[in-house]
Amino acid sequence: MTPGPRHHARNPRGLPATVLASSLRVLALVLLPLLVLNLLLGFGNHWPTLWPRLEWRFSAELAVLVVALAAWVGWRGRAGRLLAGLSMLGTAWVVLHYINVTVPSIFGRRLNAYWDGQHLWAVLRMSGEGAAGGAYLRLALSLLLAMVAVGLLYAIVRLCLQGLAHAAExxxxxxxxxxLGALGCALWAAQPWQGEVLRPLIAxxxxxxxxxxxxxxSLALSRSAHGEQLGPSPAFAGDVDAxxxxxxxxxxxxxxxxxxxxKPDIAEPLAASRARLAAGIAASGRHVVSARLISPTFGGASWLAHGSLLAGIDTRDPGDYPLLLTTRRPTLVSHFAANGYHTVVWTPGIQRAWPEGAFYGFHRIADADRIGYLGPHFGFWRIPDQASMALIHHQEFGKRFPAREGPQQAGAGNAQDGAKGGAEDAADDAAVIAGEAAVRIRLATYHPDRARPSDADAASMAAAMAASVDASPASLAERIEAARASRERRPRLVVFPTVTTHAPFRAIxxxxxxxxxLLGHDAYSADELAAAEGVPVRWSDPTPAYLAAMRYQFDWLADYLGQHAPADLFTIIVGDHQPIGSVTGPGQPWDVPIHIVSHDRSLLARFEAAGFVPGLVPPDTPLGPMHDVTPLLIEAFRRGS
Known part of the structure; x- marks a missing residue:
């Protein structure tokens, strides 16, 4: 007679041997899926790269998932269709965990998906154009590999969850x-009482x-919430007669x-360049005072710093900046314009329409296509900072650089080249006049009592004024001379956001x-361009390129302020933000230096009284947030302050 189930061999505990073996096998299968899933939800970042790093932390969210899955299978007997949904959710969770640990490490700040997502394509373009040839192909291959990796990740997550669901039967x-799930949930819930012990153990x-x-x-989409957060503007009153x-x-x-x-590994390699800048300032008869400010941003979003200083508004919440642009609040720009200054923003980094610029009320907006740069393009940012400064000096300060004698400049060909350059200067001046006509119509309406013209009206008026400029050579010449004379009579406020030290810090x-x-077509030779673009972009190790870009910035500033700048130029040099986190390392403050350079000791003394110190090395303690320096500038520039 065939024995029934009760006649199977039993172990000492009374369980059938086949049942015990099956249970041990299932228990063994439980541990491996749990270990794999926990690794996928507990890894960290291998700074300063994009690669994950193995870290032995447990995921509290995995504990919740395990409890829910086990309870569901215990109730329904099997996972069924729930398995596919949990696998997709688990895959998305792993990808989000990667973003959660990588973005703060690389960029030095937390993710803001709403605002950062709007600039994703620009970042991808910058990554492609800032590298050597074939970068877009590599970018496409990287995206393809990313999709394959996500598919493989889904397969792993589904296999692990399938094993857990089978074991839970x-x-x-x-x-x-x-x-195990309840223990993980309890440890997570105990953090308020044992945070120092438990927090490092939990992903x-x-x-x-x-x-x-x-x-x-919710904040970004809620104008009422932003309206409550946008603080009062400084009192833009009085003169700038100081x-x-x-x-x-x-x-x-x-x-x-x-x-x-x-950071010693960054400060020490830059010490010689900073010393050259200090020497250049001193040799020119100028003096410098410095301080620290707390930037409203870190690693990017430079416009938040620009708005903070120029408008005197706290822009740490990115949502406050677009709200600010919808207002008619005064700014340093409108303050200077009201006191007779011709205001200019020199933005070689702007390579598209910039309607936001209308808020500030600049008389001239000189973007990448309007500053008159004729030389070759260097990487994504195209226009080197030294060339931009040369164009400001020539076009806005009305100064000319002494020509250096060289092989190409000697000989009888100079007269012909000079005539050609004069024609190009005239063409540039004509473009400036036509451009400024449109800019004035569109932008010089910052006063709250004036109605801003519509886009169609502005375009029509600009076209009419541009046509009048081209009416005749005589009329054009008269307008050029009038514009030049006007520019000479009115002092300039020029706002210049630099670009060469922008990530990825190549090509330099x-x-x-x-x-x-730098004013002509031969600003740089083909060999110089090839050498600059031949240096590869390395996002995983950007510090050497950052150091090279910062040396370049110190060098052109030192030479300009030491040799060429107008004697009475008042210069403010302020960092917009720290570099990306892959340069700074984790946990760095949001501090930036500010330097004020002038020949007027009595004017600089006003800033020293507010906490600035002589020289290029500021105190370790910041004065405060960046927008706090705006009322200080207003007060310092006022006569008799």
Whole structure:
């Protein structure tokens, strides 16, 4: 007679041997899927690269998933269609965890998906055009590999969850899963009482990231919330007579952060360049005072710093900036314009329409296509900072550089070249006049009592004025001379956000002591361009390129301020933000240096009284947030302050 189930051999505990073997096998299968899933949800970032790093932390969210899956299978007997949904959710969770640990490491700040997502394509273009040839092909291959990786990740997650679901069909493994999951949930809940011990053991939860992004999205879409957050503007009142009609240059030095002073591996390689800048300032008879400010941004979003300083508004919340642009609040730009200054923003980094610029009320907006740069393009940012400064000096300060004698400049060909250059200057002046006509119509209506013309009306008026410029050579010549005379009579406020020190910090044009060369087509030779673009972009190790870009920035500033700048030029050099986190390292403050350079000691003394110190090395303690310096500038520029 065939024996029934009760006649199977039993172990000492009374369980059938086949049942025990099956249970041990299922328990073994439970541990491997849990380990794999926990690794996928607990890894960290291998700074300063994009690669993950193995970290032994447990995921509280995995514990919740295990409890839910085990309870569901215990109730329904099998996972069924739930398995596919959980696999897709688990894959998305792993990808979000990667973003959650990588973005703060690389960029030095938390993700803001609503605002950062709007610039994703620009970042991809910058990554492609800032590298050597074939970069777009490599970018396409990287995206393809990313899709393959996500597909492989889905397969791994589904296999692990399938193993857990199968194990949960048996009583003992299901109880084990419920116990392990409950223990993980309890440890996560105990953090408020044992945070110092438990927090390093728990992976950062993705749910917190999603909750934070939901909050930020709600704020971004809620104008009423922003209206409550946007603080009062400074009192833009009084004169700027303490400047005595000096031209004012505000240089927003891209990615010039306090890391250049605080981190020895960055500060020491830049010490010689900083010393040359100090020597150049001193040799010109100027003096410099410095301080630290807290930037409203880190690693990017430079416009938040620009708006903070120029408008005197706290823009740490990115949503406050677009709201600010919808207002008619006064700015340093409108303040200078009201006091007789011709205001200019020199933005070689703007390569598209910039309607936001209308808020500031600049008389002239000189973007990448309107500054008159004729030389070759260097990488994504196209126009080297030294060339931009040369064009400002020539077009806005009305100065000319002494030509350097060289093989191409000697001989009888100079007269012909000079005639050609004169024709090009005339054409450039004509373009400036026509452009400024449109700019004035569109932008000089910052006063709250004036109605801003529509786009169609502005375009029609600009076309009519441009046509009048081209009416006749005589009329054109008269307008050029009138415009030049007008520019000479009115002092300048020039705001210049630099670009060469922007990530990925390549390609870097060579510094040249022949500034006059930078105004023409032969600004740089083909060999110089090839050498600059031949240096590869390395996002995983950008520090050497950052150091090279910062040396370049110190060098052209030192030479310009030491040799060429107008004697009475009042210069403000302020970092817009720290460089990206892959340069700074984790946990760096948001501090940036600010330097004020002038020949007027009495004017600089006003800033020293507010906490600035002589020299290029500011105190370790920041004065405060960037927008706090705006009322200080207003007060310092007022006569009799």
């Amino acid at each position: 048996h009583t003992a493994p299901r109880r084990t899963l419920l116990g 950062p939860p993705v749910s917190s990231l999603l909750a934070e992004q939901s909050r930020l999205l 400047l005595e009609g000096s031209d004012v240059l505000i240089v927003f030095a891209e990615a010039y952060g306090a890391v250049t002073l605080d 044009a060579p510094f040249t002591d022949d500034w006059s060369r």
